[in-house]
Each structure stands twice: as structure tokens, then as C-alpha cells.
Amino acid sequence: MMRKQLWIFILTILLPCHWAVADGGSAVASLSSNSAEVGEELQLEIRASGLKNPQPPEVRVEGLAIRFQGRQEQQQLSIVNGNFTSTSSISFNYSVVPEKPGRFEIPPIKIVSDKGSFTTESLRLEVKGSAEGESSPRMFAETVLPKNSAYVGEAIPVELRFYVDAAIRWQIEQAPAFAADGFTTQKLGKPSQNQVSRGGKTYDLVTFKTAITPVKIGKLTIGPVELPCAAQVPQKRRHARPGIGSLQDFFNDDFFASQLQAVRRVAIKSAAQELEIKALPTGAPSGFSGAVGQFELSTSASPLSVKVGDPITMKISVHGRGNLDRVTAPALSDATGWKTYAPSAKIEPDDDLGISGTKRFEMAVVPQELKTETPELVFAYFDPVAEAYKVLRTERFSLSVAPSGAPAVGNAVALPASPLPAEPAAKTILHIVDSDSGWGRSFAPLYVRKQFWLWQIVPASGVLLLGASALWRVKAKAKSGRDARLQQAKQQAMRQMLGCAIAREDFYRTALDYLQSEAARSSERTPSTLECADVCGARSISGELSRAVEEVFETCQSLRYSGADAGREQIGDEERDRVLKTLKSYEETHARP
Amino acid sequence: MRALKLLLLFCFTTTVLFAGEFGVANRHYEEGGYAEAKQVYERLVQSGTLSANLFYNLGNTEYKLGNKGRALLNYERALALEPSHPEAKANLQLLREETGAQLGERNLLQRLFSALGINVYVAMGAVAFWSALLGIMLNYTTSSRTWWPVVFSLALASFGLTGAWVCSQERALAVITASVGEARFAPAENSVLVGKLPTGSRVHLLADRGAWSYVALPDGKRAWMASGALEKIHP
Numbered sequence: 001m002m003r004k005q006l007w008i009f010i011l012t013i014l015l016p017c018h019w020a021v022a023d024g025g026s027a028v029a030s031l032s033s034n035s036a037e038v039g040e041e042l043q044l045e046i047r048a049s050g051l052k053n054p055q056p057p058e059v060r061v062e063g064l065a066i067r068f069q070g071r072q073e074q075q076q077l078s079i080v081n082g083n084f085t086s087t088s089s090i091s092f093n094y095s096v097v098p099e100k101p102g103r104f105e106i107p108p109i110k111i112v113s114d115k116g117s118f119t120t121e122s123l124r125l126e127v128k129g130s131a132e133g134e135s136s137p138r139m140f141a142e143t144v145l146p147k148n149s150a151y152v153g154e155a156i157p158v159e160l161r162f163y164v165d166a167a168i169r170w171q172i173e174q175a176p177a178f179a180a181d182g183f184t185t186q187k188l189g190k191p192s193q194n195q196v197s198r199g200g201k202t203y204d205l206v207t208f209k210t211a212i213t214p215v216k217i218g219k220l221t222i223g224p225v226e227l228p229c230a231a232q233v234p235q236k237r238r239h240a241r242p243g244i245g246s247l248q249d250f251f252n253d254d255f256f257a258s259q260l261q262a263v264r265r266v267a268i269k270s271a272a273q274e275l276e277i278k279a280l281p282t283g284a285p286s287g288f289s290g291a292v293g294q295f296e297l298s299t300s301a302s303p304l305s306v307k308v309g310d311p312i313t314m315k316i317s318v319h320g321r322g323n324l325d326r327v328t329a330p331a332l333s334d335a336t337g338w339k340t341y342a343p344s345a346k347i348e349p350d351d352d353l354g355i356s357g358t359k360r361f362e363m364a365v366v367p368q369e370l371k372t373e374t375p376e377l378v379f380a381y382f383d384p385v386a387e388a389y390k391v392l393r394t395e396r397f398s399l400s401v402a403p404s405g406a407p408a409v410g411n412a413v414a415l416p417a418s419p420l421p422a423e424p425a426a427k428t429i430l431h432i433v434d435s436d437s438g439w440g441r442s443f444a445p446l447y448v449r450k451q452f453w454l455w456q457i458v459p460a461s462g463v464l465l466l467g468a469s470a471l472w473r474v475k476a477k478a479k480s481g482r483d484a485r486l487q488q489a490k491q492q493a494m495r496q497m498l499g500c501a502i503a504r505e506d507f508y509r510t511a512l513d514y515l516q517s518e519a520a521r522s523s524e525r526t527p528s529t530l531e532c533a534d535v536c537g538a539r540s541i542s543g544e545l546s547r548a549v550e551e552v553f554e555t556c557q558s559l560r561y562s563g564a565d566a567g568r569e570q571i572g573d574e575e576r577d578r579v580l581k582t583l584k585s586y587e588e589t590h591a592r593p
Numbered sequence: 594m595r596a597l598k599l600l601l602l603f604c605f606t607t608t609v610l611f612a613g614e615f616g617v618a619n620r621h622y623e624e625g626g627y628a629e630a631k632q633v634y635e636r637l638v639q640s641g642t643l644s645a646n647l648f649y650n651l652g653n654t655e656y657k658l659g660n661k662g663r664a665l666l667n668y669e670r671a672l673a674l675e676p677s678h679p680e681a682k683a684n685l686q687l688l689r690e691e692t693g694a695q696l697g698e699r700n701l702l703q704r705l706f707s708a709l710g711i712n713v714y715v716a717m718g719a720v721a722f723w724s725a726l727l728g729i730m731l732n733y734t735t736s737s738r739t740w741w742p743v744v745f746s747l748a749l750a751s752f753g754l755t756g757a758w759v760c761s762q763e764r765a766l767a768v769i770t771a772s773v774g775e776a777r778f779a780p781a782e783n784s785v786l787v788g789k790l791p792t793g794s795r796v797h798l799l800a801d802r803g804a805w806s807y808v809a810l811p812d813g814k815r816a817w818m819a820s821g822a823l824e825k826i827h828p
Contacts, residue, residue, distance in 0.1 A: 184778060184785050215785065325787060342693035342791050346812045429684045432622055432653050438644040441674040443827045445761065446715040459723035463730060470734030 141270030293322010694793030697811030718753025
């Protein structure tokens with residue numbers, strides 16, 4: 001009775017209950033921790049409850065690298081005062097990595113949904129770093145410049161140094177990128193790597209070298225420089241979820257944290273550096289074309305004995321350190337009586353940066369009149385160390401120029417035979433060709449043309465045919481050799497069988513050899529391996545002949561395996577004739593078509 | 594048999610027609626109508642029926658019209674079709690001296706194999722290869738054992754294939770047809786100049802990026818040039 005009443009009581013409580021679906025919405029943001037170190041990853045969770053189709057908000061805070069990681073949907077059932085309540089919520093998870101020390105505030109975050117928009121509370125985060133006197137940073141970068149000011153056009157060597165804690169396993173993902181607005185940059189060379197000690201810590205040091213050349217004046221900025229890399233950094237995951245407490249603390253222990261190594265993509269950054277770029281002073285000498293640096297000039301000329309109109313090759317070398325690519329060929333200080341052609345140029349660098357080396361020019365100069373020495377060539381450049389323009393001049397070489405035999409320019413004399421051309425010894429192109437032969441050519445090489453490969457079928461077929469015929473000849477020769485041997489064996493056997501005093505056993509053995517040799521002509525097998533059935537089958541014989549052949553086999557075997565004296569008597573003529581007839585009949589079956 | 598006759602007739606007619614147009618262009622040239630001559634020559638080129646003489650004459654026409662770069666390009670094309678074309682060689686040499694065109698140094702292999710065309714080396718290699726194979730088969734299928742023809746054929750085949758390979762590297766050569774070829778550090782008009790090359794100079798085309806081409810200059814440096822300023826010798 002009591003039990004029945006209890007059940008009635010319980011049902012009375014439960015039956016009228018109803019599912020209550022939570023109405024309204026809310027948005028809550030939480031950080032896994034409100035203090036961290038530079039580079040330590042935290043989790044930011046924004047939970048939107050009771051909202052329909054909320055959109056993940058974009059969260060940006062300077063100094064914090066915030067990355068959206070994903071969303072999670074949850075359905076929660078709860079009983080409140082006997083009422084069942086169902087709440088759906090969506091969590092947007094973000095990874096937060098502080099990039100620098102300081103105090104940060106994540107502002108209120110707005111969640112937009114079909115039900116409207118909801119805003120979270122702001123969150124505070126305190127980030128400790130090496131600037132506060134704590135342990136040395138794990139990774140950092142420096143840009144090393146030899147000076148703080150330079151002239152426009154001056155080549156400046158630059159070192160990009162990246163330091164990474166030697167305890168971290170890391171690798172470079174891409175070459176470093178750096179902003180260098182107002183500069184041209186050389187290609188980065190291969191980096192060098194070694195280990196150094198700084199601030200009591202051992203670092204892997206990777207150094208990239210390059211050279212920059214400013215192209216405009218003013219205060220220009222180099223960098224910041226950024227090196228993308230992947231590093232395995234021990235992670236201490238701190239979760240703010242309640243109720244799990246002691247288990248999380250267990251896994252937050254340093255031992256486990258050191259095992260939990262996540263590969264993170266990080267960018268090692270250096271600060272930007274300023275350079276003051278000055279304009280080149282006024283008063284540049286004539287012939288200055290923008291070469292800045294420190295240079296030396298040398299030259300040679302050959303031949304030194306020519307006729308008017310013959311070219312002399314002048315080889316000029318500009319050796320030094322500076323913007324070699326802007327160095328142009330020295331020009332003639334006085335071009336009167338000389339004709340020049342555009343020179344060729346070649347740089348031979350001494351270093352990987354390309355700012356030290358030798359630039360060689362080859363120039364053809366042609367004396368148009370009688371000369372006694374080679375022309376002087378002038379090279380002007382700006383020396384940033386001396387802060388002055390300098391002019392280098394090549395030495396002159398003694399030259400012997402003989403008249404060409406034709407009238408000199410400006411001294412035209414009319415010859416009776418034909419009028420003089422406007423320029424002496426002027427060359428002109430050959431006339432067009434009238435011949436209309438040679439059509440049907442193509443730029444496409446033979447090996448891309450279908451016809452070429454089709455033609456290869458001819459020799460390929462020839463080679464294949466030759467091979468096939470050679471193979472067939474070898475086979476035929478082998479067969480005919482075998483046939484000859486078998487025929488010989490048969491003839492020998494016949495001679496023996498026809499002999500007068502042959503024992504019965506020997507006669508039947510020889511007859512057997514004869515039959516086997518004859519049968520082997522129709523097969524590839526060795527004669528001695530052929531049994532009676534094989535011999536009959538080789539010629540498809542049946543009836544009386546087959547029985548006669550069987551009799552030869554049986555008689556031979558019975559004589560072979562009977563007693564020592566059996567079969568030693570001489571064979572009779574009648575028996576001999578019968579067996580020989582059998583052999584002849586068998587042989588004749590080969591001749592039948 | 595009838596099909597063969599029709600084919601021969603077609604080839605003959607085509608040749609006559611093209612020869613006729615070629616004669617027309619030549620007449621224009623003789624009369625000083627260089628622009629008209631150029632039109633007809635270019636029409637013949639577009640039609641796909643080519644000859645070394647066609648490009649040689651087109652080169653002369655371009656020279657007369659003042660386009661030295663294009664003249665050099667067409668002489669190069671004539672020599673690409675017929676390496677021993679004497680007139681094209683002579684005019685090319687003359688024009689190169691006139692413009693100061695830069696060519697870059699050739700390595701030993703290129704100098705060695707420059708005498709003949711790629712097709713000669715390919716044909717040589719093919720014939721020598723099949724001869725060597727035939728020689729090997731004969732040695733194994735007959736009683737005679739003479740190996741020196743096989744060795745010689747193999748050597749000739751190697752020579753031919755090497756020549757073909759060396760010549761194929763030159764298919765990426767281009768000629769600067771603009772009056773001055775400006776080579777720049779980057780594919781942009783305002784990029785710093787690496788250098789300037791006179792018209793007719795040869796560069797090695799490394800990559801084509803639409804309006805800009807990445808080239809190797811005669812002095813070995815790499816730079817960007819406007820694609821419109823140069824044209825490949827082997828189209």
C-alpha cells in the first residue's frame with residue numbers, strides 16, 4: 001500500500017512536468033588564462049547560447065595573434081524546479097598567442113544572429129616577456145647595417161640575423177621577406193648557420209646576407225624583417241573549464257607539458273631600421289653615370305698597328321666595390337677622329353653580394369684619320385668614403401695608324417673610273433635571291449614530326465624481319481641436323497639387322513631403335529624415351545601395324561629381361577622378314593600425306 | 594596510281610603558286626616597293642610554306658625599311674632553315690657590325706656543332722643507330738664477326754644525338770627587334786635598368802610571362818625584358 005502511494009506521489013510530480021525550452025539568448029567570452037608569456041598559446045572561447053545561426057565574429061587585438069580554430073555545437077538538458085530545460089549553444093574557439101609583453105584588453109565582442117546581436121564582456125590579459133627582466137626571448141631577429149646614412153646609389157651590405165633557442169626544434173619555411181621601399185635589393189644568398197651564446201642562452205643563429213641600394217633620398221626604412229618558420233614548442237595547455245580541475249592540473253605538470261609539443265608556424269621578426277639617404281653632391285663631372293663606390297681603372301688595347309678604318313679592341317677593367325651594375329663603359333674624352341661601337345660588358349664578382357668585383361668592357365674603336373696614340377677613356381664615379389667625385393683616366397698607348405689607301409674623310413678626290421661613295425669603303429648588304437627553290441622547309445625539328453617517326457618503321461621492320469629470318473634459319477638448321485642424325489641411326493640399325501649372324505635379342509633391340517628413331521622424326525623428343533604408345537601415336541597407326549609394332553616392343557623387352565641365355569640364338573629368316581616388313585610399313589606411314 | 598598522280602599535281606601546283614607569289618614580291622623589291630614586298634613575303638610566311646630564301650629576302654626588305662633588328666631576325670631564321678646560306682651569313686655579319694649586336698659567348702660544344710643543322714644531326718643519328726643495330730644482328734646471325742662497322746656506327750649515332758641535343762638548346766634564342774633592348778631587374782617599366790642591348794643582339798629566352806620575358810643576356814646576367822622588344826628565332 002505504502003509503495004503504491006509512493007509511486008502515485010512520484011508520478012503526480014513528474015506527469016504534469018513539461019519540457020521547457022529556454023528562451024532568450026546570451027553570449028559569453030572566456031580566456032583559458034588571464035596571464036601568459038610571449039609566445040604562449042591560450043584559448044579564447046565565445047559561447048553563444050540560445051541564438052539562431054550566430055556568425056563567428058572577427059577578433060583583432062594589436063599585439064595578439066588571434067586565429068579562429070572552429071566551432072562546436074552543444075545541447076544541454078537541465079532540470080530546474082522539476083522542469084526539464086533544453087539549451088542549445090555554439091562555441092567559437094580561437095587561438096591567442098601574445099606577440100609582445102604588456103597588458104591587453106580584448107574588447108566586447110559582438111555576435112550577430114537571426115535573433116539579434118549580443119555582446120560579450122571585455123577580457124583582460126597580462127603578458128610577461130623578456131623586456132620585464134625575465135628569461136631571454138626564445139627567438140628574435142636583428143638587421144645589421146654598417147652605417148646609418150648613405151648616398152643614393154651606394155651599395156650597402158646588410159646582414160639579417162635570426163636567433164632561435166637551441167632547445168627548440170625548428171626549420172625555415174620560406175626565405176625572409178622584408179620591406180625595403182626606396183631600395184633595390186640583391187638576391188639573398190644561402191644562409192650560414194652556427195650557434196652563439198647570448199644572455200646566458202645558446203641560440204641557433206641563421207644569417208642571410210644581401211646588399212641594398214637606395215634609389216631615392218630621405219629617411220628610408222628597412223624592414224621589419226620576417227622569417228616564417230615552423231617550430232616545435234612545448235605547450236602548457238590551461239583550460240578554464242570547471243569541474244575537471246585536478247585531472248587538468250595533473251596533465252599541466254611540466255613533464256607532460258614538455259611531451260606535448262605542437263608544431264607552430266611562427267614568424268621571427270626584427271624591428272624596422274631607419275637609414276638616412278643623402279643626395280649626391282652637385283657638380284658631378286661630365287660622363288658621370290651613377291657609379292658610386294671605390295674603383296680602380298685599367299685598360300689595354302690591341303692591335304697597336306693598324307690602318308685607317310681598322311678596328312682596335314680596347315679592354316677596360318673597372319675593379320672595386322660599389323654598384324657595379326650601374327658602372328657604364330668609360331667614354332672617350334675626345335672622340336674626334338674616332339668611331340666607336342657599343343661595348344660588351346661582363347661582371348666578375350668577388351663576393352656573393354655582387355658589390356665587389358671587376359666589370360670588364362670590350363670596346364671597338366676605329367681611327368678615322370691618322371693617329372699616334374690610343375684615345376683616352378674617362379670614368380667618373382662618386383666615392384662615398386671621401387664624399388667626393390673622382391675621375392679616372394686610362395693611359396694612352398702609342399699607336400701606328402697607316403693610311404688605308406682610300407681618300408680620307410673630308411678629302412674627297414674624284415677618280416676617273418667611278419665616282420667616290422659618300423663614305424669611304426661603305427659596305428652594303430647583298431641583293432635578294434631570285435631562286436625559288438628550297439620550299440617546304442620547317443622550323444620544327446625532325447624528331448617532332450610524325451613523318452620522321454613513320455619512316456623509322458621501315459628500318460625497324462627490316463631489322464625485325466632480319467631477326468625473324470635469322471631465328472627461323474637457326475631453327476631449321478637445328479631440325480635438319482637432327483633429322484640427319486636420326487636417318488643415320490636408322491641406316492645403321494638396318495645394316496645391323498640385315499647382317500647374317502645377329503642374335504635375336506640384338507635384332508629386336510636394333511629394330512626397337514629403328515622404330516624409335518623413325519618416330520622421333522615426327523616429334524621433338526629423344527628417341528630412347530619413346531614408348532610403344534608414343535611410337536604408334538606419332539604416326540597415328542592402328543590395326544595390324546599397331547599390333548605388329550607392339551609385338552616388336554614386347555618381344556624386345558621379354559628378351560632383355562629374361563634369362564642370360566635367352567635371345568642369344570640367331571634370328572630366323574622368317575622372323576627377320578616379318579619384323580623388317582613391319583619396320584618398312586611403319587616407315588611408309590611417314591611418306592603418306 | 595591515280596591518287597599518286599593527284600598528289601604530285603597538287604604539290605606541283607602549290608609550288609608554282611608559291612613561286613609565283615615569291616616572284617611578285619621580288620619584283621616589288623626591285624622596283625623599290627619595299628612595303629608591298631614585305632606584305633607579300635609575310636603572307637608567304639603565314640601560309641606556312643617556308644624557305645631560307647624567303648626569310649633572306651624578307652630580311653633585306655626589313656633592312657631597306659630601316660628595321661635592322663627584324664632584318665637580323667630574318668637572316669637568323671634563314672640560317673636556321675639552311676645553315677650554309679652564304680648570302681644570309683654575309684648580310685648577318687655585316688649588319689651585326691653595323692648595329693654592334695651582342696651575341697654572347699658560345700661554349701665549345703656549340704662551336705663544334707654549329708656547322709650543321711639540327712635535322713642533319715637527327716638524321717645522322719637515326720641512320721647510324723639503325724646501321725649499328727643491323728650490324729649487331731648480322732654479326733649474331735651470320736658466321737662473320739666484324740665489329741668495327743658497328744663501333745663506328747655507334748660512335749656516329751652518339752655524335753649525331755649530341756649534335757641534335759646541342760642544337761636544340763639554341764631553339765630558345767631570341768633576337769632583340771626593338772631599337773634598344775632594355776633589360777631590367779624586375780618586370781616593371783620603372784624597375785632599375787640592368788643594361789641596354791643594341792638591336793639585333795641575341796638573348797636566351799628563359800621564361801615567358803606575358804608582357805615580360807625573363808632572359809639570359811649575352812654577358813650571362815639574367816634580366817627581364819618587354820616581350821614586344823624581342824622575338825624568338827625559331828617561332
